[in-house]
Amino acid sequence: MRATFFIPILIFLLTSCGQNNSEKKHRKNEKPEQNFLTYRLVDNEFIEYDLDTLSNFNQIIKIQNKIDCNKNYALFKLKTDTKIYNIQPLQFCEDIFDYKLREIVYISTDSITVNYELQYPIDSLKTILNNHLKNPNDDRNYPSSEEQRLISINVDSTKNIIEAKNLLLKIITNINELNIKTNFSFMFEDNGIIRIVEE
Template sequence: MFYNCKTDNTKVEQKNAEFYYPRITNFEKDSTLTKIYLDSIKDYGELIKIADRIACNGKLPVLKFSSDKNDFNLLVFKMCSESNIIADYSGKNVISIENNTVIINDQIEKPFDSLKTVLRNHILNPQKQSDYSQNINKALIFYYQDSLFGKEEIKKQLIKITTEFNELNRKNGNSLPLKIKLSDYPYIRIEMPIPPPPNEK
């Protein structure tokens, strides 16, 4: 969208495109939304503390950041650290992003650069693969980094995530949600016990 368009030499101001996640409907008349400007924080440790304080006050943290042409508004899920609520997520409904790795269904690890394919499988799962979510609305991304992981690197990763999602969403009628949960702790693998060998007769 352009403003101040004239036939003379007046400077044209271009406005960034605005994006909202999970969906724009999550932002309609909700007084519990509390903004966190990514450029104003230092690292992931500070981000998680601010988001936790917002969540413990009964509010919803919205992470705001920008690229050259786009402004992003990301409503992130964050459990209050003082809460006794335990949320149980099915493994295949969750992918975890940690460092530069994407962890799928507890066992599969892929590089962050493979995010485009992973998001398509995780959200749409066109081939109905058992390692990915079977339900668009249950597909969730856990995001965690070391406490000293800087804001510029966080921003770079979030722009990558939202950009790849936007392309996928555009091809599917802008009907998909992008759900991201900020994690306090690194991914913990569930070690399954190895069954004993069958008794020999």
């Protein structure tokens, strides 16, 4: 009688241990995530897009244009072997977005533009990001401490999505290496630099 009582308990314990191990393994195999989120309304939901499923940067722009950002926001997932990056770019909708030229740094695969006119090669990225996001020397070409900071990304639509992913990874890697905690937003644009007359 005792043997029949202990057998179900033994089976239960062995089954429980097996489940716990599989859960631990599953959790252990999950990749860490890093979020780059911009201004958002709490009620608005994210619609997620895996960058690996897109063919080029132009598709990112089309997705942004078709999403009703009064209800939803696009969240682009950039996956690597070790980490997942969730990027919610700034979506303009119908609102007029007020900014100064120095608040946006424009980055493409081969060049960087600061304050609309200053051109730099892409290998200056780390220095430019440090100046744009921290502005340690109080340079008037970069945002002041109370101003917003935007990183505009533009990739030629003739290039495949790998070019866009590589550029994003390069930017994120530099930001992480610089240990930048400053708030900023990504922008995905296809129109490049827009001239604004500042007062």
